[in-house]
Amino acid sequence: MITHVVFDFDGTLADSKEAAIKLYNELAEKNGYGLLTADNLAKMRELSIFDRCKQLGVAPYKLPWLVVQLTRNFRQAMQSIEFNEGIPELLKELRARGLKLMILSSNDEGNIRAFLRRHSAEEWVDEIYCSSSIFGKARLLRALMKRAGLTPDQLVYVGDEHRDVQACKEVGVRIIAVRWGVDADVRLREAGPNHIADRPAEIAECVSRWSTAA
Structure with missing residues:
Protein backbone atom coordinates (compact mmCIF):
# COMPACT_ATOMS: atom_id res chain seq x y z
CA MET A 1 0.00 0.00 0.00
CA SER A 16 13.23 27.28 -10.41
CA LYS A 17 14.64 26.67 -13.90
CA GLU A 18 14.99 30.33 -14.85
CA ALA A 19 16.61 31.18 -11.52
CA ALA A 20 19.03 28.25 -11.86
CA ILE A 21 20.02 29.31 -15.39
CA LYS A 22 20.60 32.90 -14.27
CA LEU A 23 22.71 31.82 -11.28
CA TYR A 24 24.70 29.34 -13.35
CA ASN A 25 25.43 31.95 -16.03
CA GLU A 26 26.66 34.40 -13.40
CA LEU A 27 29.14 31.77 -12.17
CA ALA A 28 30.01 30.76 -15.74
CA GLU A 29 30.97 34.30 -16.70
CA LYS A 30 33.29 34.56 -13.70
CA ASN A 31 34.93 31.19 -14.33
CA GLY A 32 35.10 31.04 -18.13
CA TYR A 33 32.45 28.35 -18.67
CA GLY A 34 30.00 28.23 -21.54
CA LEU A 35 26.67 29.95 -21.03
CA LEU A 36 23.17 28.50 -21.12
CA THR A 37 21.23 30.36 -23.80
CA ALA A 38 17.91 30.20 -25.63
CA ASP A 39 19.82 28.65 -28.55
CA ASN A 40 21.41 25.75 -26.65
CA LEU A 41 19.02 25.07 -23.77
CA ALA A 42 16.74 22.63 -25.59
CA LYS A 43 19.74 20.52 -26.66
CA MET A 44 21.25 20.65 -23.17
CA ARG A 45 18.06 19.17 -21.73
CA GLU A 46 18.59 16.10 -23.93
CA LEU A 47 22.17 15.47 -22.72
CA SER A 48 23.54 13.66 -19.68
CA ILE A 49 25.05 15.75 -16.90
CA PHE A 50 28.58 14.86 -18.00
CA ASP A 51 27.84 15.66 -21.64
CA ARG A 52 26.45 19.03 -20.56
CA CYS A 53 29.68 19.65 -18.67
CA LYS A 54 31.68 18.78 -21.77
CA GLN A 55 29.64 21.16 -23.92
CA LEU A 56 29.98 23.98 -21.38
CA GLY A 57 33.66 23.42 -20.61
CA VAL A 58 33.08 22.44 -16.97
CA ALA A 59 35.52 19.82 -15.72
CA PRO A 60 33.61 16.97 -14.01
CA TYR A 61 35.68 17.36 -10.83
CA LYS A 62 34.33 20.92 -10.60
CA LEU A 63 30.72 19.71 -10.34
CA PRO A 64 30.59 19.40 -6.51
CA TRP A 65 32.00 22.94 -6.16
CA LEU A 66 29.51 24.25 -8.72
CA VAL A 67 26.56 22.62 -6.93
CA VAL A 68 27.64 24.13 -3.59
CA GLN A 69 27.99 27.59 -5.13
CA LEU A 70 24.63 27.42 -6.87
CA THR A 71 22.91 26.19 -3.71
CA ARG A 72 24.41 29.02 -1.71
CA ASN A 73 23.32 31.60 -4.28
CA PHE A 74 19.79 30.18 -4.36
CA ARG A 75 19.04 31.66 -0.95
CA GLN A 76 18.12 35.06 -2.36
CA ALA A 77 16.41 33.60 -5.42
CA MET A 78 13.94 31.73 -3.19
CA GLN A 79 12.16 35.03 -2.63
CA SER A 80 10.90 35.08 -6.22
CA ILE A 81 10.46 31.38 -7.10
CA GLU A 82 6.92 30.01 -7.33
Missing part, protein backbone atom coordinates in the same frame (compact mmCIF):
# COMPACT_ATOMS: atom_id res chain seq x y z
CA ILE A 2 1.33 3.44 -0.92
CA THR A 3 1.60 5.66 2.15
CA HIS A 4 4.24 8.22 1.14
CA VAL A 5 4.92 10.38 -1.92
CA VAL A 6 8.46 11.74 -2.15
CA PHE A 7 9.13 14.75 -4.37
CA ASP A 8 12.21 16.20 -5.95
CA PHE A 9 12.22 19.97 -5.36
CA ASP A 10 13.85 22.01 -8.15
CA GLY A 11 11.98 21.74 -11.42
CA THR A 12 9.43 19.29 -10.02
CA LEU A 13 7.72 21.24 -7.24
CA ALA A 14 9.36 24.63 -7.69
CA ASP A 15 9.55 26.52 -10.98
CA PHE A 83 5.37 26.55 -7.33
CA ASN A 84 4.87 25.00 -10.74
CA GLU A 85 1.29 25.39 -11.90
CA GLY A 86 -1.04 22.84 -10.34
CA ILE A 87 1.40 21.71 -7.65
CA PRO A 88 -0.29 23.34 -4.61
CA GLU A 89 -3.59 21.72 -5.59
CA LEU A 90 -1.83 18.36 -6.02
CA LEU A 91 -0.17 18.53 -2.61
CA LYS A 92 -3.45 19.45 -0.92
CA GLU A 93 -5.23 16.55 -2.62
CA LEU A 94 -2.58 14.02 -1.64
CA ARG A 95 -2.65 15.28 1.95
CA ALA A 96 -6.44 15.07 2.01
CA ARG A 97 -6.13 11.39 1.04
CA GLY A 98 -3.99 10.80 4.13
CA LEU A 99 -0.68 10.40 2.29
CA LYS A 100 2.56 11.60 3.87
CA LEU A 101 4.59 13.97 1.68
CA MET A 102 8.37 14.26 1.67
CA ILE A 103 10.99 16.18 -0.28
CA LEU A 104 14.32 14.68 -1.33
CA SER A 105 16.67 17.14 -3.01
CA SER A 106 20.23 18.19 -3.79
CA ASN A 107 19.23 21.73 -2.85
CA ASP A 108 19.74 23.03 0.69
CA GLU A 109 17.15 22.28 3.38
CA GLY A 110 17.21 25.90 4.52
CA ASN A 111 16.40 27.07 0.99
CA ILE A 112 13.51 24.63 0.71
CA ARG A 113 12.07 25.54 4.10
CA ALA A 114 12.30 29.25 3.24
CA PHE A 115 10.37 28.55 0.03
CA LEU A 116 7.69 26.55 1.86
CA ARG A 117 7.32 29.22 4.56
CA ARG A 118 6.87 31.95 1.96
CA HIS A 119 4.07 29.92 0.39
CA SER A 120 2.51 28.93 3.75
CA ALA A 121 3.12 25.29 2.80
CA GLU A 122 5.39 23.99 5.58
CA GLU A 123 2.61 21.91 7.12
CA TRP A 124 2.09 20.06 3.82
CA VAL A 125 5.51 18.39 3.98
CA ASP A 126 6.37 15.85 6.68
CA GLU A 127 10.10 15.43 6.07
CA ILE A 128 12.90 16.97 3.99
CA TYR A 129 16.05 15.02 3.07
CA CYS A 130 18.93 16.82 1.34
CA SER A 131 22.40 16.05 0.01
CA SER A 132 24.80 18.23 -1.99
CA SER A 133 25.83 15.15 -3.98
CA ILE A 134 24.01 15.23 -7.33
CA PHE A 135 24.35 11.44 -7.63
CA GLY A 136 23.47 10.60 -4.02
CA LYS A 137 19.71 10.11 -4.27
CA ALA A 138 19.77 6.31 -4.04
CA ARG A 139 21.65 6.59 -0.75
CA LEU A 140 19.22 9.25 0.46
CA LEU A 141 16.23 7.10 -0.48
CA ARG A 142 17.65 4.17 1.48
CA ALA A 143 18.25 6.44 4.48
CA LEU A 144 14.72 7.84 4.21
CA MET A 145 13.18 4.36 4.15
CA LYS A 146 15.29 3.16 7.06
CA ARG A 147 14.52 6.21 9.18
CA ALA A 148 10.78 6.08 8.47
CA GLY A 149 10.54 2.29 8.64
CA LEU A 150 9.23 2.02 5.08
CA THR A 151 9.50 -0.60 2.37
CA PRO A 152 9.95 0.33 -1.32
CA ASP A 153 6.35 -0.57 -2.19
CA GLN A 154 5.09 2.10 0.23
CA LEU A 155 6.74 4.94 -1.71
CA VAL A 156 6.26 6.75 -4.98
CA TYR A 157 8.97 9.18 -6.03
CA VAL A 158 8.27 12.14 -8.29
CA GLY A 159 11.23 13.68 -10.14
CA ASP A 160 12.28 15.41 -13.33
CA GLU A 161 15.69 13.94 -14.20
CA HIS A 162 17.27 10.80 -15.62
CA ARG A 163 19.32 10.45 -12.42
CA ASP A 164 16.11 10.41 -10.34
CA VAL A 165 14.86 7.42 -12.33
CA GLN A 166 18.19 5.61 -11.97
CA ALA A 167 18.22 6.14 -8.20
CA CYS A 168 14.69 4.80 -7.82
CA LYS A 169 15.43 1.74 -9.93
CA GLU A 170 18.50 1.06 -7.78
CA VAL A 171 16.39 0.90 -4.62
CA GLY A 172 13.20 -0.57 -6.11
CA VAL A 173 10.94 2.46 -5.70
CA ARG A 174 8.33 3.38 -8.32
CA ILE A 175 8.90 6.74 -9.97
CA ILE A 176 6.76 9.23 -11.85
CA ALA A 177 8.88 11.48 -14.09
CA VAL A 178 7.49 14.92 -14.99
CA ARG A 179 7.86 16.63 -18.33
CA TRP A 180 7.90 20.21 -16.96
CA GLY A 181 11.29 19.91 -15.25
CA VAL A 182 14.99 19.81 -16.12
CA ASP A 183 15.41 16.83 -18.45
CA ALA A 184 13.80 16.55 -21.88
CA ASP A 185 11.30 13.83 -22.69
CA VAL A 186 13.90 11.80 -24.61
CA ARG A 187 16.15 11.64 -21.51
CA LEU A 188 13.26 10.58 -19.30
CA ARG A 189 12.17 7.87 -21.71
CA GLU A 190 15.72 6.52 -21.95
CA ALA A 191 15.73 6.05 -18.18
CA GLY A 192 12.40 4.17 -18.21
CA PRO A 193 10.30 5.54 -15.33
CA ASN A 194 7.07 3.84 -14.31
CA HIS A 195 5.10 6.78 -15.68
CA ILE A 196 5.77 10.14 -17.35
CA ALA A 197 3.33 12.88 -16.33
CA ASP A 198 2.29 15.83 -18.49
CA ARG A 199 0.46 17.58 -15.66
CA PRO A 200 0.42 17.42 -11.84
CA ALA A 201 -3.08 15.89 -11.68
CA GLU A 202 -1.68 12.74 -13.34
CA ILE A 203 0.46 12.14 -10.27
CA ALA A 204 -2.59 11.79 -8.03
CA GLU A 205 -4.24 9.57 -10.65
CA CYS A 206 -1.17 7.30 -10.77
CA VAL A 207 -0.88 7.00 -7.00
CA SER A 208 -4.58 6.16 -6.77
CA ARG A 209 -4.37 3.55 -9.54
CA TRP A 210 -1.28 1.87 -8.10
CA SER A 211 -2.77 1.84 -4.60
CA THR A 212 -5.94 0.18 -5.90
CA ALA A 213 -3.94 -2.38 -7.89
CA ALA A 214 -1.96 -3.30 -4.77
Whole structure:
Protein backbone atom coordinates (compact mmCIF):
# COMPACT_ATOMS: atom_id res chain seq x y z
CA MET A 1 0.00 0.00 0.00
CA ILE A 2 1.33 3.44 -0.92
CA THR A 3 1.60 5.66 2.15
CA HIS A 4 4.24 8.22 1.14
CA VAL A 5 4.92 10.38 -1.92
CA VAL A 6 8.46 11.74 -2.15
CA PHE A 7 9.13 14.75 -4.37
CA ASP A 8 12.21 16.20 -5.95
CA PHE A 9 12.22 19.97 -5.36
CA ASP A 10 13.85 22.01 -8.15
CA GLY A 11 11.98 21.74 -11.42
CA THR A 12 9.43 19.29 -10.02
CA LEU A 13 7.72 21.24 -7.24
CA ALA A 14 9.36 24.63 -7.69
CA ASP A 15 9.55 26.52 -10.98
CA SER A 16 13.23 27.28 -10.41
CA LYS A 17 14.64 26.67 -13.90
CA GLU A 18 14.99 30.33 -14.85
CA ALA A 19 16.61 31.18 -11.52
CA ALA A 20 19.03 28.25 -11.86
CA ILE A 21 20.02 29.31 -15.39
CA LYS A 22 20.60 32.90 -14.27
CA LEU A 23 22.71 31.82 -11.28
CA TYR A 24 24.70 29.34 -13.35
CA ASN A 25 25.43 31.95 -16.03
CA GLU A 26 26.66 34.40 -13.40
CA LEU A 27 29.14 31.77 -12.17
CA ALA A 28 30.01 30.76 -15.74
CA GLU A 29 30.97 34.30 -16.70
CA LYS A 30 33.29 34.56 -13.70
CA ASN A 31 34.93 31.19 -14.33
CA GLY A 32 35.10 31.04 -18.13
CA TYR A 33 32.45 28.35 -18.67
CA GLY A 34 30.00 28.23 -21.54
CA LEU A 35 26.67 29.95 -21.03
CA LEU A 36 23.17 28.50 -21.12
CA THR A 37 21.23 30.36 -23.80
CA ALA A 38 17.91 30.20 -25.63
CA ASP A 39 19.82 28.65 -28.55
CA ASN A 40 21.41 25.75 -26.65
CA LEU A 41 19.02 25.07 -23.77
CA ALA A 42 16.74 22.63 -25.59
CA LYS A 43 19.74 20.52 -26.66
CA MET A 44 21.25 20.65 -23.17
CA ARG A 45 18.06 19.17 -21.73
CA GLU A 46 18.59 16.10 -23.93
CA LEU A 47 22.17 15.47 -22.72
CA SER A 48 23.54 13.66 -19.68
CA ILE A 49 25.05 15.75 -16.90
CA PHE A 50 28.58 14.86 -18.00
CA ASP A 51 27.84 15.66 -21.64
CA ARG A 52 26.45 19.03 -20.56
CA CYS A 53 29.68 19.65 -18.67
CA LYS A 54 31.68 18.78 -21.77
CA GLN A 55 29.64 21.16 -23.92
CA LEU A 56 29.98 23.98 -21.38
CA GLY A 57 33.66 23.42 -20.61
CA VAL A 58 33.08 22.44 -16.97
CA ALA A 59 35.52 19.82 -15.72
CA PRO A 60 33.61 16.97 -14.01
CA TYR A 61 35.68 17.36 -10.83
CA LYS A 62 34.33 20.92 -10.60
CA LEU A 63 30.72 19.71 -10.34
CA PRO A 64 30.59 19.40 -6.51
CA TRP A 65 32.00 22.94 -6.16
CA LEU A 66 29.51 24.25 -8.72
CA VAL A 67 26.56 22.62 -6.93
CA VAL A 68 27.64 24.13 -3.59
CA GLN A 69 27.99 27.59 -5.13
CA LEU A 70 24.63 27.42 -6.87
CA THR A 71 22.91 26.19 -3.71
CA ARG A 72 24.41 29.02 -1.71
CA ASN A 73 23.32 31.60 -4.28
CA PHE A 74 19.79 30.18 -4.36
CA ARG A 75 19.04 31.66 -0.95
CA GLN A 76 18.12 35.06 -2.36
CA ALA A 77 16.41 33.60 -5.42
CA MET A 78 13.94 31.73 -3.19
CA GLN A 79 12.16 35.03 -2.63
CA SER A 80 10.90 35.08 -6.22
CA ILE A 81 10.46 31.38 -7.10
CA GLU A 82 6.92 30.01 -7.33
CA PHE A 83 5.37 26.55 -7.33
CA ASN A 84 4.87 25.00 -10.74
CA GLU A 85 1.29 25.39 -11.90
CA GLY A 86 -1.04 22.84 -10.34
CA ILE A 87 1.40 21.71 -7.65
CA PRO A 88 -0.29 23.34 -4.61
CA GLU A 89 -3.59 21.72 -5.59
CA LEU A 90 -1.83 18.36 -6.02
CA LEU A 91 -0.17 18.53 -2.61
CA LYS A 92 -3.45 19.45 -0.92
CA GLU A 93 -5.23 16.55 -2.62
CA LEU A 94 -2.58 14.02 -1.64
CA ARG A 95 -2.65 15.28 1.95
CA ALA A 96 -6.44 15.07 2.01
CA ARG A 97 -6.13 11.39 1.04
CA GLY A 98 -3.99 10.80 4.13
CA LEU A 99 -0.68 10.40 2.29
CA LYS A 100 2.56 11.60 3.87
CA LEU A 101 4.59 13.97 1.68
CA MET A 102 8.37 14.26 1.67
CA ILE A 103 10.99 16.18 -0.28
CA LEU A 104 14.32 14.68 -1.33
CA SER A 105 16.67 17.14 -3.01
CA SER A 106 20.23 18.19 -3.79
CA ASN A 107 19.23 21.73 -2.85
CA ASP A 108 19.74 23.03 0.69
CA GLU A 109 17.15 22.28 3.38
CA GLY A 110 17.21 25.90 4.52
CA ASN A 111 16.40 27.07 0.99
CA ILE A 112 13.51 24.63 0.71
CA ARG A 113 12.07 25.54 4.10
CA ALA A 114 12.30 29.25 3.24
CA PHE A 115 10.37 28.55 0.03
CA LEU A 116 7.69 26.55 1.86
CA ARG A 117 7.32 29.22 4.56
CA ARG A 118 6.87 31.95 1.96
CA HIS A 119 4.07 29.92 0.39
CA SER A 120 2.51 28.93 3.75
CA ALA A 121 3.12 25.29 2.80
CA GLU A 122 5.39 23.99 5.58
CA GLU A 123 2.61 21.91 7.12
CA TRP A 124 2.09 20.06 3.82
CA VAL A 125 5.51 18.39 3.98
CA ASP A 126 6.37 15.85 6.68
CA GLU A 127 10.10 15.43 6.07
CA ILE A 128 12.90 16.97 3.99
CA TYR A 129 16.05 15.02 3.07
CA CYS A 130 18.93 16.82 1.34
CA SER A 131 22.40 16.05 0.01
CA SER A 132 24.80 18.23 -1.99
CA SER A 133 25.83 15.15 -3.98
CA ILE A 134 24.01 15.23 -7.33
CA PHE A 135 24.35 11.44 -7.63
CA GLY A 136 23.47 10.60 -4.02
CA LYS A 137 19.71 10.11 -4.27
CA ALA A 138 19.77 6.31 -4.04
CA ARG A 139 21.65 6.59 -0.75
CA LEU A 140 19.22 9.25 0.46
CA LEU A 141 16.23 7.10 -0.48
CA ARG A 142 17.65 4.17 1.48
CA ALA A 143 18.25 6.44 4.48
CA LEU A 144 14.72 7.84 4.21
CA MET A 145 13.18 4.36 4.15
CA LYS A 146 15.29 3.16 7.06
CA ARG A 147 14.52 6.21 9.18
CA ALA A 148 10.78 6.08 8.47
CA GLY A 149 10.54 2.29 8.64
CA LEU A 150 9.23 2.02 5.08
CA THR A 151 9.50 -0.60 2.37
CA PRO A 152 9.95 0.33 -1.32
CA ASP A 153 6.35 -0.57 -2.19
CA GLN A 154 5.09 2.10 0.23
CA LEU A 155 6.74 4.94 -1.71
CA VAL A 156 6.26 6.75 -4.98
CA TYR A 157 8.97 9.18 -6.03
CA VAL A 158 8.27 12.14 -8.29
CA GLY A 159 11.23 13.68 -10.14
CA ASP A 160 12.28 15.41 -13.33
CA GLU A 161 15.69 13.94 -14.20
CA HIS A 162 17.27 10.80 -15.62
CA ARG A 163 19.32 10.45 -12.42
CA ASP A 164 16.11 10.41 -10.34
CA VAL A 165 14.86 7.42 -12.33
CA GLN A 166 18.19 5.61 -11.97
CA ALA A 167 18.22 6.14 -8.20
CA CYS A 168 14.69 4.80 -7.82
CA LYS A 169 15.43 1.74 -9.93
CA GLU A 170 18.50 1.06 -7.78
CA VAL A 171 16.39 0.90 -4.62
CA GLY A 172 13.20 -0.57 -6.11
CA VAL A 173 10.94 2.46 -5.70
CA ARG A 174 8.33 3.38 -8.32
CA ILE A 175 8.90 6.74 -9.97
CA ILE A 176 6.76 9.23 -11.85
CA ALA A 177 8.88 11.48 -14.09
CA VAL A 178 7.49 14.92 -14.99
CA ARG A 179 7.86 16.63 -18.33
CA TRP A 180 7.90 20.21 -16.96
CA GLY A 181 11.29 19.91 -15.25
CA VAL A 182 14.99 19.81 -16.12
CA ASP A 183 15.41 16.83 -18.45
CA ALA A 184 13.80 16.55 -21.88
CA ASP A 185 11.30 13.83 -22.69
CA VAL A 186 13.90 11.80 -24.61
CA ARG A 187 16.15 11.64 -21.51
CA LEU A 188 13.26 10.58 -19.30
CA ARG A 189 12.17 7.87 -21.71
CA GLU A 190 15.72 6.52 -21.95
CA ALA A 191 15.73 6.05 -18.18
CA GLY A 192 12.40 4.17 -18.21
CA PRO A 193 10.30 5.54 -15.33
CA ASN A 194 7.07 3.84 -14.31
CA HIS A 195 5.10 6.78 -15.68
CA ILE A 196 5.77 10.14 -17.35
CA ALA A 197 3.33 12.88 -16.33
CA ASP A 198 2.29 15.83 -18.49
CA ARG A 199 0.46 17.58 -15.66
CA PRO A 200 0.42 17.42 -11.84
CA ALA A 201 -3.08 15.89 -11.68
CA GLU A 202 -1.68 12.74 -13.34
CA ILE A 203 0.46 12.14 -10.27
CA ALA A 204 -2.59 11.79 -8.03
CA GLU A 205 -4.24 9.57 -10.65
CA CYS A 206 -1.17 7.30 -10.77
CA VAL A 207 -0.88 7.00 -7.00
CA SER A 208 -4.58 6.16 -6.77
CA ARG A 209 -4.37 3.55 -9.54
CA TRP A 210 -1.28 1.87 -8.10
CA SER A 211 -2.77 1.84 -4.60
CA THR A 212 -5.94 0.18 -5.90
CA ALA A 213 -3.94 -2.38 -7.89
CA ALA A 214 -1.96 -3.30 -4.77
